[in-house]
Amino acid sequence: MVLLSKIATNDRHGENSPYFDGWKAYDMNPYHPTENRDGVIQMGLAENQLCFDLSEDWIRKNPKASICTAEGVNEFKNIAIFQDYHGLPEFRQAVASFMGRVRGGRVKFDPDRIVMGGGATGANELIMFCLADPGDAFLVPSPYYPAFDRDLGWRTGVDIVPVHCDSSNGFLITKAALETAYEKAQKDNINIKGLLIANPSNPLGTVLDRETLKSLVSFVNEKNIHLVCDEIYAATVFSTPSFVSVSEIMQEMEYCNPDLIHIVYSLSKDMGLPGFRVGIVYSYNDAVVSCGRKMSSFGLVSSQTQHLLAAMLSDEEFVENYLEQSSKRLAKRHNVFTRGLAKAGITCLKSNAGLFVWMDLRRLLKEQTFEAEMVLWRVIINEVKVNVSPGSSFHCSEPGWFRVCIANMDDETVVVALQRIHAFVHQEKDGNKSQGKSTKCLPKKLQLSFSFRRYDEGIMSPHMMSPHSPVPLSPLLQART
Numbered sequence: 382m383v384l385l386s387k388i389a390t391n392d393r394h395g396e397n398s399p400y401f402d403g404w405k406a407y408d409m410n411p412y413h414p415t416e417n418r419d420g421v422i423q424m425g426l427a428e429n430q431l432c433f434d435l436s437e438d439w440i441r442k443n444p445k446a447s448i449c450t451a452e453g454v455n456e457f458k459n460i461a462i463f464q465d466y467h468g469l470p471e472f473r474q475a476v477a478s479f480m481g482r483v484r485g486g487r488v489k490f491d492p493d494r495i496v497m498g499g500g501a502t503g504a505n506e507l508i509m510f511c512l513a514d515p516g517d518a519f520l521v522p523s524p525y526y527p528a529f530d531r532d533l534g535w536r537t538g539v540d541i542v543p544v545h546c547d548s549s550n551g552f553l554i555t556k557a558a559l560e561t562a563y564e565k566a567q568k569d570n571i572n573i574k575g576l577l578i579a580n581p582s583n584p585l586g587t588v589l590d591r592e593t594l595k596s597l598v599s600f601v602n603e604k605n606i607h608l609v610c611d612e613i614y615a616a617t618v619f620s621t622p623s624f625v626s627v628s629e630i631m632q633e634m635e636y637c638n639p640d641l642i643h644i645v646y647s648l649s650k651d652m653g654l655p656g657f658r659v660g661i662v663y664s665y666n667d668a669v670v671s672c673g674r675k676m677s678s679f680g681l682v683s684s685q686t687q688h689l690l691a692a693m694l695s696d697e698e699f700v701e702n703y704l705e706q707s708s709k710r711l712a713k714r715h716n717v718f719t720r721g722l723a724k725a726g727i728t729c730l731k732s733n734a735g736l737f738v739w740m741d742l743r744r745l746l747k748e749q750t751f752e753a754e755m756v757l758w759r760v761i762i763n764e765v766k767v768n769v770s771p772g773s774s775f776h777c778s779e780p781g782w783f784r785v786c787i788a789n790m791d792d793e794t795v796v797v798a799l800q801r802i803h804a805f806v807h808q809e810k811d812g813n814k815s816q817g818k819s820t821k822c823l824p825k826k827l828q829l830s831f832s833f834r835r836y837d838e839g840i841m842s843p844h845m846m847s848p849h850s851p852v853p854l855s856p857l858l859q860a861r862t
């Protein structure tokens with residue numbers, strides 16, 4: 382007898398993928414600068430840990446905002462018993478203003494349209510429950526965030542139809558690609574209920590330009606389907622071109638049916654608070670707001686969190702400074718990392734947002750196949766010991782791309798990661814040279830017994846060059862496969 386439900390026993394949670402396998406490899410052997418210098422460096426987690434000093438400083442200066450402090454305890458009972466799925470009015474107000482601020486003050490958001498979800502994960506599922514039935518599908522441009530398969534489809538029964546984008550135009554979403562996917566779905570008798578995009582994109586780290594956004598809005602209007610814009614990375618844009626939200630495009634377009642447009646937002650990336658599970662559905666459709674609010678009972682944001690964030694996000698001076706610092710620090714990190722990669726001859730897709738880079742390792746593939754991509758990924762995780770995520774887990778249509786997260790670690794760890802990558806690339810070149818092979822081929826065995834001087838001094842921080850440098854003990858120097 383089957384004891385569990387079909388949903389519980391199917392594998393649409395997607396955890397059987399290299400994306401999550403990489404996390405497991407990290408969990409089993411996590412890198413630590415002193416305790417475990419041979420461990421795996423986690424570069425598969427899109428977390429923003431660059432500004433915790435700022436939020437911690439705010440918390441210290443505002444003890445009244447936390448209800449578990451002497452200064453805030455008077456509010457404890459009121460907040461602890463609060464259980465309304467509308468959310469605290471001051472929280473919705475603060476989030477609406479924050480969303481407007483993040484979009485440069487060019488649009489205003491109505492607090493009464495804010496529906497809470499458990500992170501963007503819960504918000505994406507909630508909007509699917511509102512818009513589609515089991516067996517219906519959403520178009521999603523690829524490469525896309527791997528957990529969309531779980532979030533959009535596992536419990537709702539909604540399917541994803543990928544819209545294939547490729548590097549020939551920088552993975553831009555074209556009308557032609559949308560039409561091809563839409564028509565194919567129709568031929569296959571699949572009912573397309575909408576299009577979901579992540580802007581800025583995970584994994585690409587790029588923002589959609591005005592014209593592309595307009596073409597997406599006209600596409601959904603022509604087909605009378607929904608457009609869900611996951612804008613979770615809105616404030617991670619660190620250089621030009623600036624972020625354009627679908628909310629601005631709606632104002633600019635002559636015709637747009639607002640009932641079709643929905644924004645998913647979260648504080649997980651922009652404020653670095655994934656543990657707080659603050660997700661938002663902001664819909665321009667009254668029926669979706671009303672039904673979404675009832676459904677949000679399953680994924681509310683704790684009233685304690687709402688209370689704290691209402692105060693934090695209403696502090697305009699703090700928000701201003703946080704957003705400015707966050708984008709400066711992200712820009713710096715991006716610059717250090719991409720320049721470090723460039724010194725090893727590795728390029729990335731040009732990007733200006735997100736907490737990661739989209740690294741091009743096509744020339745390291747033995748052949749241009751997804752099997753070869755997996756071979757390379759295994760070498761990277763097992764030997765180079767950095768957990769990056771292969772493009773195939775993002776449903777990328779071209780093998781050889783890898784997403785590398787860069788904002789979930791400190792400066793020293795970035796240096797170690799770059800050194801490992803440099804070592805790997807040099808070793809490979811040398812290995813191939815000595816075997817008289819083209820540098821395009823991956824050596825069967827990693828013979829990483831090279832001299833230290835080969836390291837690019839440009840990426841050696843003083844810390845790394847100290848007598849206590851962890852590098853001599855690095856597994857890379859001893860690795861044999």
Ligand SMILES: Cc1ncc(COP(=O)(O)O)c(C=O)c1O
Pocket residue numbers: 427499500501502503526579583611613647648649655658659660
């Ligand atoms: C595009 C995108 N949407 C949603 C999520 C889920 O975010 P949350 O932690 O708010 O659930 C992520 C997290 O990586 C993401 O990249």
